[in-house]
Amino acid sequence: MEEVDAMRGLMMDVPLTIPSILAHVMTNHGEREIVSRADDGIHRLTYAEFGRRVAKLANALRRMGIGKGDRVASFAWNTHRHLELYYAVPSIGAVLHTANIRLFPEQVGYVLDHAEDRAVFFDSSLGAALAPGLAASPNSAQRVVVSMGGRSPAVERALDYEELIAGETDTFEPDVQDEWDAAILCYTSATTGDPKGVLYTHRSTVIHAYACSAADALGVRERDTVLPIVPMFHVNAWGIPFSTPMTGAKLVFPGPGMDPKSLIALLDQERVTVSAGVPTVWLGIRDELRRNAATLPHLERFIVGGSAVPAALMRDFDALNITAVHAWGMTESSPIGTVSHVKAALAGASPEQIEHARLTQGVFVPGMQWRLVDPAGKDVAHDGKSAGELLIRGPWVAARYYKNEDASAIAFKDGWFRTGDICTVDELGYLQIVDRAKDLVKSGGEWISSVDLENALMGHPAIKEAAVVGVPHEKWIERPVACVVLREGAAATEEELRAWLGERVAKWWIPDRILFIDTIPRTGVGKFRKRDLRARFANVLVSQAASGG
Numbered sequence: 001m002e003e004v005d006a007m008r009g010l011m012m013d014v015p016l017t018i019p020s021i022l023a024h025v026m027t028n029h030g031e032r033e034i035v036s037r038a039d040d041g042i043h044r045l046t047y048a049e050f051g052r053r054v055a056k057l058a059n060a061l062r063r064m065g066i067g068k069g070d071r072v073a074s075f076a077w078n079t080h081r082h083l084e085l086y087y088a089v090p091s092i093g094a095v096l097h098t099a100n101i102r103l104f105p106e107q108v109g110y111v112l113d114h115a116e117d118r119a120v121f122f123d124s125s126l127g128a129a130l131a132p133g134l135a136a137s138p139n140s141a142q143r144v145v146v147s148m149g150g151r152s153p154a155v156e157r158a159l160d161y162e163e164l165i166a167g168e169t170d171t172f173e174p175d176v177q178d179e180w181d182a183a184i185l186c187y188t189s190a191t192t193g194d195p196k197g198v199l200y201t202h203r204s205t206v207i208h209a210y211a212c213s214a215a216d217a218l219g220v221r222e223r224d225t226v227l228p229i230v231p232m233f234h235v236n237a238w239g240i241p242f243s244t245p246m247t248g249a250k251l252v253f254p255g256p257g258m259d260p261k262s263l264i265a266l267l268d269q270e271r272v273t274v275s276a277g278v279p280t281v282w283l284g285i286r287d288e289l290r291r292n293a294a295t296l297p298h299l300e301r302f303i304v305g306g307s308a309v310p311a312a313l314m315r316d317f318d319a320l321n322i323t324a325v326h327a328w329g330m331t332e333s334s335p336i337g338t339v340s341h342v343k344a345a346l347a348g349a350s351p352e353q354i355e356h357a358r359l360t361q362g363v364f365v366p367g368m369q370w371r372l373v374d375p376a377g378k379d380v381a382h383d384g385k386s387a388g389e390l391l392i393r394g395p396w397v398a399a400r401y402y403k404n405e406d407a408s409a410i411a412f413k414d415g416w417f418r419t420g421d422i423c424t425v426d427e428l429g430y431l432q433i434v435d436r437a438k439d440l441v442k443s444g445g446e447w448i449s450s451v452d453l454e455n456a457l458m459g460h461p462a463i464k465e466a467a468v469v470g471v472p473h474e475k476w477i478e479r480p481v482a483c484v485v486l487r488e489g490a491a492a493t494e495e496e497l498r499a500w501l502g503e504r505v506a507k508w509w510i511p512d513r514i515l516f517i518d519t520i521p522r523t524g525v526g527k528f529r530k531r532d533l534r535a536r537f538a539n540v541l542v543s544q545a546a547s548g549g
């Protein structure tokens with residue numbers, strides 16, 4: 001025993017913290033550039049300059065009385081200022097809450113209150129989107145509000161970011177001794193009701209960044225230029241704000257210019273080599289490139305995930321010599337779980353087999369443990385055919401939700417997180433999602449709750465029953481379609497129901513079609529058999545999508 005003890009503690013106890021990533025990039029790659037298109041135009045700064053601005057912000061936050069454990073919200077595009085928040089807030093021991101700008105006002109109010117944010121930093125062009133959310137939160141009066149990239153008439157009382165940091169000194173002492181301290185809070189949609197918070201630690205964030213840096217994961221090198229299109233309010237833009245500075249690669253931020261034309265211009269001008277975004281974004285970029293018979297000669301590859309990548313998208317970019325790398329992840333897993341690369345075992349395989357492998361969600365990255373289980377909790381075979389729910393665990397997987405015991409009790413069991421994704425895994429370890437157990441529709445990377453839509457529809461006097469399912473859509477990958485059964489003798493039109501929903505849910509939630517059917521198929525235990533409805537109406541939006549609807 002003594003001998004064992006004598007062998008302990010011979011390696012240094014250096015905590016894994018976010019400020020250590022900042023120190024690394026400033027010391028070793030201080031000359032490398034960050035380019036950011038923000039509300040007030042293009043900014044160019046080196047990592048060294050960036051680090052000095054982070055220090056100023058950290059000092060300003062401290063002057064505002066923000067410290068250990070306090071929550072600070074961002075409501076922002078991908079910009080250098082958002083990145084400054086990513087580093088300054090956790091480095092003083094506070095927690096950055098990256099609020100989703102697509103939530104509707106009540107939800108924004110809910111997350112600000114649930115997180116008990118003491119301050120909100122927002123991009124000026126998002127002032128009008130934030131204002132109703134602030135108004136919906138009873139605690140907003142006490143909050144400090146800071147506008148970035150100029151003033152917003154919608155939030156008049158906001159302080160100006162540049163004025164706030166201008167007088168501060170450009171060095172600071174980080175205050176994180178414990179790698180288990182909370183760093184970043186991100187909310188994800190629940191099947192119904194309020195969003196659920198996932199609270200990343202310094203440790204989980206740093207280990208995730210290392211895992212992402214592996215060659216068969218995101219594989220970014222110092223000489224790369226990386227443009228994250230995936231928003232920084234979505235699972236930390238897939239960890240890119242940490243994994244890219246770790247490598248010293250150049251970072252480019254698109255800010256509010258999220259339309260295909262603006263993105264193409266920036267990808268081209270800044271000679272971006274690696275990018276990342278959901279399929280909807282890449283479909284838009286593909287169409288715009290096609291219209292102009294253009295290409296992106298510097299772009300080598302992009303990570304695509306959040307929804308399954310369509311085969312045509314991968315092929316179209318292959319033809320431009322740009323590789324689409326398919327990945328799977330979740331808010332609860334920081335998010336990277338799997339990345340699809342062609343394994344050595346496929347050398348000499350047919351083009352069809354290789355394409356098939358690339359179109360799967362990929363192979364698990366080291367550190368991510370997984371199981372596939374049937375409804376009774378028994379492991380199913382990894383034969384590429386047997387489907388089961390995917391369970392995961394690992395150093396960057398959530399152990400429970402933030403202040404939400406009810407949702408935690410459902411999702412976390414016996415040390416595993418239940419993903420709600422129904423999958424197969426083949427003999428080579430390729431994961432493929434074949435169905436979704438959770439009652440949510442993912443439209444262009446954002447969740448829509450089918451249960452909330454059903455409840456809203458069933459509140460209509462003419463409706464007896466309503467089931468909402470996600471069906472394939474060319475642009476948004478998936479859109480909601482409602483199947484409704486009318487009460488006997490009652491009448492309603494699609495338009496009428498649409499207007500009804502318009503008063504109750506966000507506009508982009510309204511189903512593309514509301515179909516009147518005789519009965520909704522049910523399982524043995526009386527639940528809606530949504531799988532049948534999805535199969536029956538799989539093509540109902542195809543013609544609409546083709547005409548741009």
Ligand code: AMP
Pocket residue numbers: 188235304305306307308309326327328329330331332335361419420421433436442
């Ligand atoms: P979020 O927490 O919003 O990132 O959503 C995570 C969920 O999105 C997963 O559980 C899947 O249902 C879905 N998802 C993520 N990546 C993919 C992918 N590559 N293919 C299919 N579905 C995906």
